[in-house]
Amino acid sequence: MATPEITRRALLAGGAVLATTTLLPRAAAAAGRVVAPAYPGPWEEAYRAVVLPALKKTADVDTVLTPLLSLDQVAKVRASRATPPLDVFMLDPGPAVVAIEDGLIDKFEPGRCKNIAHLQKAFYDDWGVSVAAQIVGIAYNPKKVDRPKGWKDLFEPKYYGKVGISGFGTTFGTSSLIEISKLYGGSLTNVDPAFEVLKKWLPHVGVIAQNPVAVNTLFQQGQMDVTYTNYQTVSTLKGRGVDIEFVKPETGPIAFYTTLHVVKSAANKDNAYKFIDTVLSTEVQAALQKPPYGLLSVNKNVPLQPDMPPEIVKSHAELASFVHHDWRQINPKRAAWIERFNKEIRQ
Amino acid sequence: MDRALQQGDPPIAERPPREREGWLALPLALFFLFFFLAPLGLLAGISLRVTPQLEGLGLVQYAKFAGDAFNWSVLGQTLLLGVKTVAVTACIGVPLGLLFMDAPRRWQPILLFIIVLPLLTSVVVRTFAWIVILGREGLLNNLLTGLGLVAAPVRLLHTELGLVIALAQIEMPLMLLPLISVMSRLDPNLRDASAALGAGRWRTLFRVTLPLSLPGLVAGCLLVFASSVTAFVSQTIIGGGRMVLMPFYLWQQATTLFNWPFAATIGMVLLVSVLAVVTTLNALGRRSRALVHG
Numbered sequence: 067m068a069t070p071e072i073t074r075r076a077l078l079a080g081g082a083v084l085a086t087t088t089l090l091p092r093a094a095a096a097a098g099r100v101v102a103p104a105y106p107g108p109w110e111e112a113y114r115a116v117v118l119p120a121l122k123k124t125a126d127v128d129t130v131l132t133p134l135l136s137l138d139q140v141a142k143v144r145a146s147r148a149t150p151p152l153d154v155f156m157l158d159p160g161p162a163v164v165a166i167e168d169g170l171i172d173k174f175e176p177g178r179c180k181n182i183a184h185l186q187k188a189f190y191d192d193w194g195v196s197v198a199a200q201i202v203g204i205a206y207n208p209k210k211v212d213r214p215k216g217w218k219d220l221f222e223p224k225y226y227g228k229v230g231i232s233g234f235g236t237t238f239g240t241s242s243l244i245e246i247s248k249l250y251g252g253s254l255t256n257v258d259p260a261f262e263v264l265k266k267w268l269p270h271v272g273v274i275a276q277n278p279v280a281v282n283t284l285f286q287q288g289q290m291d292v293t294y295t296n297y298q299t300v301s302t303l304k305g306r307g308v309d310i311e312f313v314k315p316e317t318g319p320i321a322f323y324t325t326l327h328v329v330k331s332a333a334n335k336d337n338a339y340k341f342i343d344t345v346l347s348t349e350v351q352a353a354l355q356k357p358p359y360g361l362l363s364v365n366k367n368v369p370l371q372p373d374m375p376p377e378i379v380k381s382h383a384e385l386a387s388f389v390h391h392d393w394r395q396i397n398p399k400r401a402a403w404i405e406r407f408n409k410e411i412r413q
Numbered sequence: 414m415d416r417a418l419q420q421g422d423p424p425i426a427e428r429p430p431r432e433r434e435g436w437l438a439l440p441l442a443l444f445f446l447f448f449f450l451a452p453l454g455l456l457a458g459i460s461l462r463v464t465p466q467l468e469g470l471g472l473v474q475y476a477k478f479a480g481d482a483f484n485w486s487v488l489g490q491t492l493l494l495g496v497k498t499v500a501v502t503a504c505i506g507v508p509l510g511l512l513f514m515d516a517p518r519r520w521q522p523i524l525l526f527i528i529v530l531p532l533l534t535s536v537v538v539r540t541f542a543w544i545v546i547l548g549r550e551g552l553l554n555n556l557l558t559g560l561g562l563v564a565a566p567v568r569l570l571h572t573e574l575g576l577v578i579a580l581a582q583i584e585m586p587l588m589l590l591p592l593i594s595v596m597s598r599l600d601p602n603l604r605d606a607s608a609a610l611g612a613g614r615w616r617t618l619f620r621v622t623l624p625l626s627l628p629g630l631v632a633g634c635l636l637v638f639a640s641s642v643t644a645f646v647s648q649t650i651i652g653g654g655r656m657v658l659m660p661f662y663l664w665q666q667a668t669t670l671f672n673w674p675f676a677a678t679i680g681m682v683l684l685v686s687v688l689a690v691v692t693t694l695n696a697l698g699r700r701s702r703a704l705v706h707g
Contacts, residue, residue, distance in 0.1 A: 141668035164671070233654060235669045273571060274654030276661070283541065288550035289570060401670045408665075409483050413573070413655045 099128040100337035102154040106133035106279050108302035109156075112359035121344040127337045135277065136161035136237070143170050143329055153332040154341055155194070158237040159322050160393040160400065166193050172328040178339040181346035184365045186382075194327035197345050198354065199362035199385055200296045201378065202238055202320040204313040207291040214292060216316040217246045221267045230273035230281060230290030233411065234403040238278055241320045241391050242294040249317065255395055257403060261410060274411055285310065297378055298360045305358025312378065321388035323364070460677035467673065474678035484679075491659040492686060494576065495642035499634045501581040502588040506633060510592040510626065511618075514599070528589045531582060540650045543579040544570060547651070571653030579651045580641045587640055588633035595629025596622075627701035635694045639687055659683045 100121075104110040110133045118129045132151075134142065136158045143150045147170070155165060165171050174194050176182045182190060189196040204214050211228060214220065220229050232239035234257075243260045244252075250259035272290045275281045282299060284290055286308050300312040326345060328338045344350055351365035355373045362370060362385070370379055379385050463469030478484045513524050531539065546552045547569040554566040569575040599622065607617040623630075645660040652658065659679060667676035 137669050141671065144671065235665065271655070276649050276654045280650060283544060284548075287544055287548045289544075289548050401672075404665065404669060408657050408662075411655050412657050 098126055098337070099130060100153045100334045100341045101130045101132060101151065102338075102341050103132045103134040103139050103152055103156050105135055105156065107282060108298055108359065109361070111302070112354055112361060116350055116353045116359070117341075117345055120347070120350050121341055124344060124347075125337070125340045127340055129341065135279075137164075137235075140165050140168070140170065144168065148331060149333070150329045150331055152329050153334045153338040155325075155327040155329055156197075157194075157325055157327065159325070159391070160237055160240065160397055162194065162325055162327070163393050163397050165327070170330055172330045172332070172335070174328060175339075179343040179346060181343050181348070181365070184348060184367055185346065186364075186366065189323070189364050194325040195342060195346065196323035196364050197326050197342075197361075198324050198364065200298060200322055200324060201314075201362070201385075201388065202241055202294060202296050202322070203315055205285070205293050205295045205300045205310055206313060207285075207288075207309045208311050209309045210288075210291045213311070214313055216249075217242070218249055220246070220292060220294075221263055223270075225272075225292050226270035228272050228291040230275060230284055230293040232275050232278060232281060233407040234400055235276065235407075236278050237322070238294055238296065240396065240400065240403070241322070244391060244396070245315070245317065245320060245389065254391060255399055257399075261406065265410060268411070298362075301360035302358050314378065318387075318389045321385055321390060456677050456680055459673055460681050462674040462677075465670075465672045465674060474674045475682075477675065478678050478682060487657050487659060487662055488682065488686060490656075491642055491683070492690065494573065494580075494648075494658065495638040495687075495690070497573075497577045498580045498584060498641040499588075499637050501577060502585055502637050503630065503634060505581065506585065506588040506592055507623070507626075507630065509589060510596045510629075511622070513589075513593050514596050525593075528593075529586050532586045536583075536646050539583055540579075540647050543575075543582075543647075543651050547575045547579070570651065571655065573652070573656065576648065576652045576656070580644060580647055583644070583647060584637045584641050587636040591632035591636070592626065592629040595632075596626050599625050624701070628698055631694055631698035631701060635691055635698075638690060638694070642687055643683070 102113075104113040110131065114131055118131060121127050121129055136156070139152060139155055139157065140161050143152055143155070143165075150170075155162075155171065157165060171193050173192055174190065176190055176195070179195070182195065185195070204217070204220070206214055211225060214222075214225065219225065220231075231242075234240045234243065243257055244254055246263060247253070247257040247260040250263060252259040272292075273281075273284055275284060278295065278299075281290075281293055281295060282303065285293060286303065297312050300310050303310045326342045328335060328342070332338050345354075346365060348365050348367045351363040352368045353359075354361040355363045355368060355370070357373065360373070362374065362379070370381060370385070374380075379388075459467065460474055461470055461472065463471055463473045509528075513521065513528075516524055544551070548554070549566045549568075549570070551570070553569060554563075557563045557567060558565075569578075603621055603625070604617055607621045608614075612620065643660055645664065648656070648658050649661050649664075652661075660683075663676050663679040663683070666672045666679060
């Protein structure tokens with residue numbers, strides 16, 4: 067047999083086929099898809115397992131799930147306002163305020179989600195809808211260290227070298243450092259005391275991580291035994307066999323809601339509403355709340371019990387009694403805090 | 414099958430060569446223009462904006478960068494990290510290159526495979542593997558405590574030492590490939606001649622082999638420096654939150670603080686600094702080639 071020869075015509079034809087395959091699928095699938103983000107790690111796993119199949123079943127919409135943290139989503143959309151790379155935002159309260167003020171979010175029309183009827187009025191507004199509550203407290207490894215009681219314990223000598231923290235670049239870091247500040251005379255907008263405490267503690271630092279995803283890995287690797295994080299991360303890691311327990315700080319855990327929004331100028335606006343509607347449905351909220359996912363439901367038909375251990379949270383009334391932060395007051399200060407953290411923490 | 418050959422264009426030798434070759438570079442030139450030069454121009458343009466809302470025009474951001482000692486120390490630490498990584502890869506790379514040169518021919522492909530192995534694994538996998546190795550309960554610390562060399566685990570992860578070790582492994586192929594390609598082309602007769610003229614092995618190494626390998630070494634240093642200084646993923650994950658280096662600083666300004674003009678300025682400063690180092694190294698490289706041929 068002769069060796070196959072590549073003629074110019076064959077090469078061009080092949081090239082054309084290759085070029086079409088890269089361009090085609092987007093156009094072909096555009097009728098039934100939505101590009102939605104999910105926080106990397108436990109959230110992404112939960113949404114991939116529960117929300118995607120449900121949306122495909124009820125509305126025949128394919129989801130391109132993009133693992134991105136809140137601020138990364140805002141940055142991506144900000145960089146391409148006219149043709150945003152996402153149809154939906156999944157945001158923590160701080161970045162949500164940024165996105166609203168920056169005009170990146172479409173007005174939310176509750177009427178386009180039939181499942182909104184299962185939600186209390188407080189859970190949605192003109193800009194978006196809450197889809198899960200998060201409870202932030204202290205996580206520790208029960209096999210290695212004593213159970214810490216509150217925020218102050220993080221800086222106790224018996225935990226020296228074992229505590230890992232993240233800074234003001236993350237929601238967990240910012241809200242936890244605010245609570246620490248309050249214990250030493252600070253307030254929601256004055257974190258000077260936290261900086262004082264951190265400065266004294268730095269020689270005994272365990273880990274300072276740059277994002278919450280890194281914190282999970284470092285905890286699993288035994289690089290730290292105590293850190294601040296949310297209940298849901300603890301639940302997921304525990305489900306994987308990691309020695310980890312959640313503590314509600316004695317001054318009260320922090321609670322906040324993660325919200326979904328429709329991105330302004332989104333290419334698939336109808337499907338964005340279908341996505342949000344699916345997330346709010348009773349079945350999906352119930353499935354997302356079951357261990358190991360542990361995403362606290364906002365749907366009236368899904369009680370927090372028995373999925374949540376009663377010692378963590380019994381009801382939405384109790385959840386409302388936890389510490390809530392007003393991010394409209396925090397955001398204007400955050401940039402200065404991040405820069406100060408850079409300078410004071412740097413080796 | 415032979416039809417194309419019989420009826421096709423005139424034989425290559427008959428065409429005017431220069432004219433055709435110039436056109437061949439056009440796709441690359443266009444690619445560079447649209448996907449490199451244009452974005453770079455955009456970046457430079459944004460760095461000249463006064464506010465994060467992209468208003469005004471001026472050198473405000475550069476003045477802000479130059480006016481804060483913190484920024485200079487970030488730049489200094491970043492460039493120093495590159496120098497340290499280059500030093501480690503060169504110290505390990507040169508002996509490895511010599512070993513490769515003297516290895517039997519049938520071993521060389523196997524050695525080459527081992528050398529490029531780090532390039533064949535994903536950067537994320539490599540980086541997380543280093544967490545497992547350098548961690549408090551990692552391989553290295555288990556070995557050290559197991560052998561009784563240290564009482565408590567040594568802090569390696571999230572330190573500059575750990576980062577340099579990891580980067581040296583990750584960037585090693587970039588040092589070795591140019592080095593080996595130059596070294597393996599060296600005429601073995603030169604070494605024999607040197608020996609015949611009475612030079613010892615060390616003298617031959619320092620007066621003949623190494624000077625002749627300099628162009629490869631310089632090219633390797635150049636690649637390792639540029640790559641380690643900008644290795645964002647490795648720097649942030651292995652270096653940790655206490656090590657603020659230029660790529661992380663830039664990322665933070667762009668995606669956490671949304672201060673694009675300042676982020677662009679950090680990018681331009683890093684670009685110019687790396688270019689300055691690369692140009693210096695290139696000049697050294699030219700001089701070393703002159704040394705060889707001249």
